[in-house]
Amino acid sequence: MSIETLPAEKPKRNYSVLFGLTLLLLLVALWIALSLATPSFASGINIANLLRQGSMIAILAVGQTFVIITGGIDLSVGAIVGFCTVIPALMINAGWPVWVAILATLLVGVGIGLFHGFGIVRMGLPPFIITLATLTSLRGIGLLMTNGNSISINNDAFQEFSRNSFLGVPNLFWMVILVGVPSYIFLHHSRWGRYLFSVGSNAEASRLSGVNVPRTIYMAYILSGLCAAFVGVLLASRIGIGNPTQAEGWELQAIASSVIGGTSLFGAIGSVHGPLLGAFILATINNGANLLNVNSFWQRVITGALIIIIVYFDGLRRRSSK
Amino acid sequence: MNSTAQELHPAPVLEPGRTILELRGLEKKYPGTHALKPVDLAFKAGEIHAVVGENGAGKSTLIKLLTGVISRTSGEVLWEGEPVALATPHEAMALGINAVHQEMVLCRHLTVAGNMFLGEESVSYGLLQKRKMIRDAQKILDDLGFDLPAHVGLGDLTIGQQQLIAAARATVRGTKFLIFDEPTAYLTRKEADQLFTLIRRLKGEGVTIVYISHRMEEVFELADRVSVLRDGTLVGTRNIAETSDAELVRMMINRSIEQIYHKEQFEPGAAILETKNLSGKGFEDVSMAVRAGEIVGLYGLIGAGRSEFVTTVYGRNRKSAGTVLWQGKEVAVNSEHDAIRLGMALAPESRRDQGLCLNLPVSLNLNLPIYKRISKSLLISHTQEKAQADRQIAGLRIKTPTRNVLASSLSGGNQQKIVIGKWLNHGAKLFIFDEPTVGVDVGTKAEIYRLFSTLLAGGAGIILISSYLPEVYELSDRLHVFRAGRLVASHGFRAATHEDVLTQAIG
Numbered sequence: 001m002s003i004e005t006l007p008a009e010k011p012k013r014n015y016s017v018l019f020g021l022t023l024l025l026l027l028v029a030l031w032i033a034l035s036l037a038t039p040s041f042a043s044g045i046n047i048a049n050l051l052r053q054g055s056m057i058a059i060l061a062v063g064q065t066f067v068i069i070t071g072g073i074d075l076s077v078g079a080i081v082g083f084c085t086v087i088p089a090l091m092i093n094a095g096w097p098v099w100v101a102i103l104a105t106l107l108v109g110v111g112i113g114l115f116h117g118f119g120i121v122r123m124g125l126p127p128f129i130i131t132l133a134t135l136t137s138l139r140g141i142g143l144l145m146t147n148g149n150s151i152s153i154n155n156d157a158f159q160e161f162s163r164n165s166f167l168g169v170p171n172l173f174w175m176v177i178l179v180g181v182p183s184y185i186f187l188h189h190s191r192w193g194r195y196l197f198s199v200g201s202n203a204e205a206s207r208l209s210g211v212n213v214p215r216t217i218y219m220a221y222i223l224s225g226l227c228a229a230f231v232g233v234l235l236a237s238r239i240g241i242g243n244p245t246q247a248e249g250w251e252l253q254a255i256a257s258s259v260i261g262g263t264s265l266f267g268a269i270g271s272v273h274g275p276l277l278g279a280f281i282l283a284t285i286n287n288g289a290n291l292l293n294v295n296s297f298w299q300r301v302i303t304g305a306l307i308i309i310i311v312y313f314d315g316l317r318r319r320s321s322k
Numbered sequence: 323m324n325s326t327a328q329e330l331h332p333a334p335v336l337e338p339g340r341t342i343l344e345l346r347g348l349e350k351k352y353p354g355t356h357a358l359k360p361v362d363l364a365f366k367a368g369e370i371h372a373v374v375g376e377n378g379a380g381k382s383t384l385i386k387l388l389t390g391v392i393s394r395t396s397g398e399v400l401w402e403g404e405p406v407a408l409a410t411p412h413e414a415m416a417l418g419i420n421a422v423h424q425e426m427v428l429c430r431h432l433t434v435a436g437n438m439f440l441g442e443e444s445v446s447y448g449l450l451q452k453r454k455m456i457r458d459a460q461k462i463l464d465d466l467g468f469d470l471p472a473h474v475g476l477g478d479l480t481i482g483q484q485q486l487i488a489a490a491r492a493t494v495r496g497t498k499f500l501i502f503d504e505p506t507a508y509l510t511r512k513e514a515d516q517l518f519t520l521i522r523r524l525k526g527e528g529v530t531i532v533y534i535s536h537r538m539e540e541v542f543e544l545a546d547r548v549s550v551l552r553d554g555t556l557v558g559t560r561n562i563a564e565t566s567d568a569e570l571v572r573m574m575i576n577r578s579i580e581q582i583y584h585k586e587q588f589e590p591g592a593a594i595l596e597t598k599n600l601s602g603k604g605f606e607d608v609s610m611a612v613r614a615g616e617i618v619g620l621y622g623l624i625g626a627g628r629s630e631f632v633t634t635v636y637g638r639n640r641k642s643a644g645t646v647l648w649q650g651k652e653v654a655v656n657s658e659h660d661a662i663r664l665g666m667a668l669a670p671e672s673r674r675d676q677g678l679c680l681n682l683p684v685s686l687n688l689n690l691p692i693y694k695r696i697s698k699s700l701l702i703s704h705t706q707e708k709a710q711a712d713r714q715i716a717g718l719r720i721k722t723p724t725r726n727v728l729a730s731s732l733s734g735g736n737q738q739k740i741v742i743g744k745w746l747n748h749g750a751k752l753f754i755f756d757e758p759t760v761g762v763d764v765g766t767k768a769e770i771y772r773l774f775s776t777l778l779a780g781g782a783g784i785i786l787i788s789s790y791l792p793e794v795y796e797l798s799d800r801l802h803v804f805r806a807g808r809l810v811a812s813h814g815f816r817a818a819t820h821e822d823v824l825t826q827a828i829g
Contacts, residue, residue, distance in 0.1 A: 189701050191693035198690055201679035208638065208670055208677075209690040209744065212664040268681050 014136060018261045021313065023277040027284065034288040041291055046099075048170045051096070054283030055172040056081075056231045059179045060250060060274035061257035065271070066187070066220045068258055071200040071267030072120070072127035073294070074221065076134035077228040078250035080112055082243065083142045084232020089151040089242025098158055102233050109229025120221070121214040127221075130179030135251070140242020151242040162238040176276065179227065184272040196220060200267030256303070257282055260310050261305025281306075342530050343388075343405075343419075343499060348397035350383050357383040360397060361556045363549060365499070370521065370531040372541040372562075375551035375574055376735075381534050384551070385501055388532075390414035414428045415501030418498030422489050422505055430477035435459035436606070437476050438491045451630040466520050467492055482513040482624065489520055500524065501532040504761060506540060510623045510789075511828070518544060536763060537790070538567050542597065550574055574764055582764060583796035587815075588615035590618045590799070593650065594752050594783040595666075597635065600644035604630030605807040609642070612752060612783040619798025620787045622827050627807035628750060628787045629671050632754050636668045637661040649751075662691065665751035669741045669758055671787075677741040678729045685711035685725040687740050691748040714743035735766035742773065753777055756787045771797060791820055803827050 011079035032109060034041040060077050067074045084105050091101035112134060119130035153159065164171050195216045198206040207213045236242055259265065261274025282303060289299045347360040364639045365371055375381050386392045388399075390411045400404055401417055408414055413566045423488045428437045435456040436443075442459070444451040459472035468486055469758070476484055485505060492500055502521070506514045508803065521531055522545060535541055541548055543560060549559040550573040556575045591614030605627035612618045620628040634641050639654040645652050648664050655661050661668075670676035678687055688711045695705040711725040718739045722732055729740060738758060745753060755774075774784055774797065788794045794801055795816065803811040803826045811818075811826040 025610045026710055063528065185701070189704075191697045191702055194686060194690070194693055194702070197682055198686065201682045202675075204676050205670075208636075208658055208668055210659055211690065212659065268679065 012044065020271065020273050020277065023261065023281065024036065025273065027277060027281050030281065030284050030288065034284070034291070037288075038291045045292075046287070046291070048165065050280075050283055050287045051173040052170050054280040055176045055285060056234055056238075057250065057253050057257055057277050057282065058176050058279035059231050059234075060254035061228050061261070061279045062179060062183050063224035063274055064251075064254040065258045065261070065263050065270045065272065065275045066183075067127070067224045068255075068263050068265060069187075069196045069200045069267060069270045070217060070220045071203075072217070072220065073114070073131065073255070073265070074224045074228075075128065075131040075251050076112065076116070076138065077224060077231075077254055079135045079138040079142075079244075079245045080109060080225060080228035081232045081235055081247035081250055082245055083138045084108060084229045085236040085239070085246050086142050086146055086242040086244050088233055088236045089153050090145070092153055092155050092158060098155065105233050106226060106312070108220050108233070109225040109227075111225075113225030114218065116225065117214075117218035117219040121217055139244050146242065146244060147251060153236060153240050153242065155305075158237055159240045162234060172238070175230075175234060180231065180272060180276055187270075187272050192216070192219060197268050244295050245311065253282065254279075256307055260307060262314055323662065335657075338754060340367050341365065342401070342515075343762065344400040346398040346400065348384075348387060348399060350387060350392065351382075351395045358387070359554045363556060363559065365530055365532065366547075367529045367530055368525060369546045370525055370533055370544050371535045372535065372545035372548040373551065374535065374538075374541060374548060374570060376765050379551040379574070379763070380554040381551055382503075383554070385421060385503055385532075385534070388499075388501065389419060393440060415495070419493045419501070420495060420498055420499070421501040421503060422485075422492050423503050428476055428484065428488055428491070430475070432476060433473055434463075434476055434479070434487055435457040437487060438462070438472070440491075442495075454535070454826065462490060466493075466516075466523070468520075472648070479621045480625070482509040485509060485521075485694050486513060486516060489517060493520070493524060494585075497524075497529060499530045499532070501534070503534045504536065504539065505533075506535065508624070508760075509624070511824075512623075514540075518756045536761070538570065541570070542567070570779065571670055571764060582768045582771070583792070584775060585797055585798070586775045588778050590616045591781065594648070595635070596647040596650075598645045598647070600634070600641055600646065602630065602634040602641045603639055603662045605634070605804070609644075610802055610809065610812075612785055614781050614783050615778050616799040617778065617784045617786050617797050619794035619801040620785065620804060621791060621794045621801060621823060622789075622804030624789055626804040626827070628804045629756055630665070630807075631804075632668065632756060632785060632787065633670075635661070636666055636754065660751075662748070665749075666754065667745035667748060667750035668740075668754045669745060669756060671756040671760075673734070673737050673741055678737060680730040681728055683726045684715070684720070684722050684729055684732070684740060687729050688714050688725075688744050688747055691744055696738060710747055714747055718743050718773070734761040735763050738766065738770070747775075750782065752783050752785070754785045754787075757789065758786070759788070759790070759793060768790055791823060795820060795823065 040046055060081070064074055064077060064142055087105045087108055088101040091104060092098060116127070117128055119125045120127055162172055166174055180301060187196065195206065195211050198211055199213050199216045203213050216309060239246070257278035258270070258275040259278070260275070261271065261278035263270035269314065285302055285306065289296070291300065325700045337386065341364045343365045345361050347362060348358065349360045350358040352776070361384070373381055385392050388408065388811065390408045390413050393409055399408055400406070406413070406417065429440065430439070430597065433456070438459045439455050444454050463470050463472055468490065470483055470486065472478065476487065478631045479487070485508060489502070489505065492594065505517055521533070525531055533541070533544055545562050547559055547561055548565065548570065550557040550570060552574060578794065593611045593613050596611040598609050608631055610618065620631070622628050630639070633639055635646060635655065637657045637660050646655060655664070680688070685707060689707055692710065693702060696703050708725065714720065715722060715725060719741065720739045721736050729737060730736070732740070742758070756768055777784060786794060786797060799815050801813045801823065802809050803823055805827055813823065
């Protein structure tokens, strides 16, 4: 593996772009190395599979990044995904049109985000606590709604969607673009994006400068909840069932992707392209390890080591570029 | 291991008057900047040696070199006649060189005693002897004449009191050479007096003191000799008896002292803001008015309620009684948002905590209040964002390589210019400046005062809060004195003496 691709020279300007390029280089290096190591990697089927695997975590990571930039954390996204496989399953089986089911699910995500914002802004709870509470209780609510059973979705078209491709690219990956492009514009080209950064950097200074801090916090958690609900719909389509225990631990994968992508857990530093690349780096490692028959337990160890190495180098260069 | 806390007995030092530390051609270059040009300077044992200069003159570089935080590019440092490397902070401390920094680095959650003995705790059988340490610490504090308890958490003390603890801490470490970096920036007069007592006492015990300050009268009150730095060069060293305010300022900035407090009188216009019997958290029953074209100064000790008053006017905190009139009409200011919409701007007291997003670019900080204005529907106009930032950087002469560097990388004076610049960008009828020149060098101060005149000429009103009497005294058309949350006296421009104002503030 090629940590050597991280350039030792410190960049003076456009740090985030350079870091993004470094990550992209790492991803490409991984792909080349795996193509040489195993012929099955570069096959069309496997690449499509890899894109599908990475897509859902990538979308979660983007939502998560909005929250982390404000200096918060959203531990509930995995549970929201699981819960949001149940809603479309129940609604579609009850005969609702698919688009109504999807819309309702997305609204549930918005509602959960609103609740988080309320807990943080109005009740003064730390983000870690309020989202931890949602993490546990949402899974419980989902289990109550399904009696602990998986619900098979009786709609082939709904399930076809996640298996199909458009222009040779899996539909799930198109969904990453569908989320990623508006997110990029929102974060880097709208004033709301600037406010997310400023609140994460110094909430009091932002407030005194006329920034509506509570609204900004609500917005971050709503976006995170919305992304998670969307992923819930995609997962329901992919596995064809509604099951609230799905997506166990995805919140940690989303946080890991975001952090690998250069987001600072202290807030005020982050981008949209970083977490996307981070998610696909993680997906590539898992995919490659499967192909190479590496013990799946080792995959976890490698992922952990990678988080440490990348964040260490990132921090090192950030410090030296000051 | 059984180590005991040291008493207040500095290690034996050289006889007074001999050279304790000598710099020969000491130089520091950073990539792109020559922070300190070769400096030759000798510190005498037991003297109080003031170092003055504008921000960026090389004072911090000098401190960092002497305390081993950074390594020198060339030159020699002789300690008691022997060359020393001063490569690490540890080496400097082992020699007896210590520093008390403006931004204090102590643990807020530990007790006062815990902080004073941090790193050299009294231990018995591996367990902390907390009661012994509190006793010892209390003895030292009482000895020093500080009226402070040793058993409370450090975070329960005011910033000024914490600073005193930091100074006391430095004295228990066998210090022979102690550097104070702007120690009085956040102190009340009483606390400053206590600190001066401590400094004189240390001098009496033979400790060499290096005292860095922007405040001239402190230099004259304390120092034996004074060295002036400008642009990384040592301009000269004077015996304090043989120099004057005017000469030092000239050496520092090549400009005369009359030019600093730049003041133009304008014909006052209509009232912009009036408060009638306004009360809130920290202040009571304050009635005052600000008219277009005038500076209203609020003077008082720290904690007298001035900042609380303006933050309430600004909508940050709720008022409990009274009314606020804006251009003659009664208004309800329930949030900062309301205040900004009316036309108020606040440059708050603490740049670090309230003024700036330090780990974000200069450009974002300058544009923060006006993003709505420079957005077309959903998107920010990047051309305008750049133009607005560059306009303020050029107009205020903010020294920064580009608009994209982080605010934290700028010096204190330039950071303050960003805080002011973001409101110039936004525009306002009433500007509230809360301690705008704390930790700001003389040159920048003069620039800020000139800016006040520009704002007044444009028909704005200014509220100026300062704990530094000469500043409010020389600049205010109307000077209000606060004491314990109440407005106790009001004076016209230079209508009372310094002594009167001070007496009213202390009560």
